[in-house]
Amino acid sequence: DVKVTQSSRYLVKRTGEKVFLECVQDMDHENMFWYRQDPGLGLRLIYFSYDVKMKEKGDIPEGYSVSREKKERFSLILESASTNQTSMYLCASRPQAGRVKLYNEQFFGPGTRLTVL
């Protein structure tokens, strides 16, 4: 089974702190994604990566950065956390298009509920 794990299920941080959210997948997937989910707004893409050392901005990258030093790990960084970054953060991964038959199946981690006080 594909497994996407996230370092914390719940996290409470203070305004101004630097926050690291870690995501690891064990299926050798090339593509990885970070989303945030808020009531009424659905899933919004923050950043994504098609390969190691690569990163692309999603729809709402402001206030965030990412790191992909190893293929299996994709980190989301909040340089200076703010209260409006309180949200559910979801990591996802999928194989590169064309590599395997079911190339478009994307799998999610369990989520990290971040509260910034």
Place this chain on the structure above:
Amino acid sequence: GQQLNQSPQSMFIQEGEDVSMNCTSSSIFNTWLWYKQDPGEGPVLLIALYKAGELTSNGRLTAQFGITRKDSFLNISASIPSDVGIYFCAGQLGNTPLVFGKGTRLSVIA
């Protein structure tokens, strides 16, 4: 960013009833995916569709890839309490990021 039009936003149904929800888009996709999310958890993939007109089942769930490639529906037959959750559709073209609907919140009354 683009979002899909998913309806209904929420549904309250009696246990045993059938459920239908759909997604439409102004753009074509070559893949449609349906996910279910339980409270406090990440979305779980239910069904993936790869061809226009394709009809695929997974237990009590049936989904179809619209012939125009701009829509998809999900049906759940004989609903049970554990069907409660939020159902998301997602569309994809090539290797681009998924485009999601805002979800259908399903409540089942026993």
